Amino acid sequence: MKKEILFSKRDIDMRVRELAEEISRDYEGKELIMIGVLKGAFIFMSDLIRNLRIPCTVDFARLASYGAGAASTGKIIVAKDIETSIRDKDILIVEDIVDTGLTLAFFVDWLKERNPRSLKVCAFLDKRLKRKVIFEADYVGFTINDGFVVGYGLDFNEQYRFLPDVYVVND
Numbered sequence: 001m002k003k004e005i006l007f008s009k010r011d012i013d014m015r016v017r018e019l020a021e022e023i024s025r026d027y028e029g030k031e032l033i034m035i036g037v038l039k040g041a042f043i044f045m046s047d048l049i050r051n052l053r054i055p056c057t058v059d060f061a062r063l064a065s066y067g068a069g070a071a072s073t074g075k076i077i078v079a080k081d082i083e084t085s086i087r088d089k090d091i092l093i094v095e096d097i098v099d100t101g102l103t104l105a106f107f108v109d110w111l112k113e114r115n116p117r118s119l120k121v122c123a124f125l126d127k128r129l130k131r132k133v134i135f136e137a138d139y140v141g142f143t144i145n146d147g148f149v150v151g152y153g154l155d156f157n158e159q160y161r162f163l164p165d166v167y168v169v170n171d
């Protein structure tokens with residue numbers, strides 16, 4: 001598999017620090033709970049929280065879409081739910097990438113039913129051209145065009161998550 005570097009560790013570190021600063025300002029004095037979407041978001045989320053200037057707690061969910069392969073089929077299931085009560089709390093979902101938007105649109109609705117005080121989404125990457133539903137993340141690391149990316153938590157068949165930089169795959 002051939003791959004080309006898209007964002008270096010240095011680009012990523014700088015952008016994550018900016019996002020953490022923005023989030024720190026927006027959530028000052030609030031009771032922030034960050035909810036990471038497994039597995040892809042685990043590296044992004046850990047870098048993000050280490051750069052925050054405010055306290056937060058964390059929880060995780062694992063979502064899956066039926067059908068194998070790179071593209072989601074549209075039917076999302078919650079394979080592992082969060083364990084924290086989010087009623088009246090300020091919730092920030094942290095995800096690796098928004099593609100069709102189906103996964104996050106589903107998960108936002110899923111959590112809204114529990115009446116959080118606020119609910120926003122922070123995505124490391126946003127592939128805007130591929131949306132199948134209207135969905136806007138509140139915080140975005142980088143916007144990218146079409147193309148499959150790996151590294152910094154993102155995988156291709158479970159491989160390449162460990163890479164510190166982000167690469168675009170050219171089959």
Ligand code: IMP
Nearest residue numbers: 072098099100101102103148149154155
């Ligand atoms: P969506 O429901 O189409 O927005 O899909 C989002 C999920 O698909 C992400 O959480 C990723 O797990 C996966 N995904 C979409 N595009 C990529 C990519 O380029 N690289 C790695 N995973 C991707």
Ligand code: MG
Nearest residue numbers: 038039040096
């Ligand atoms: Mg994911």
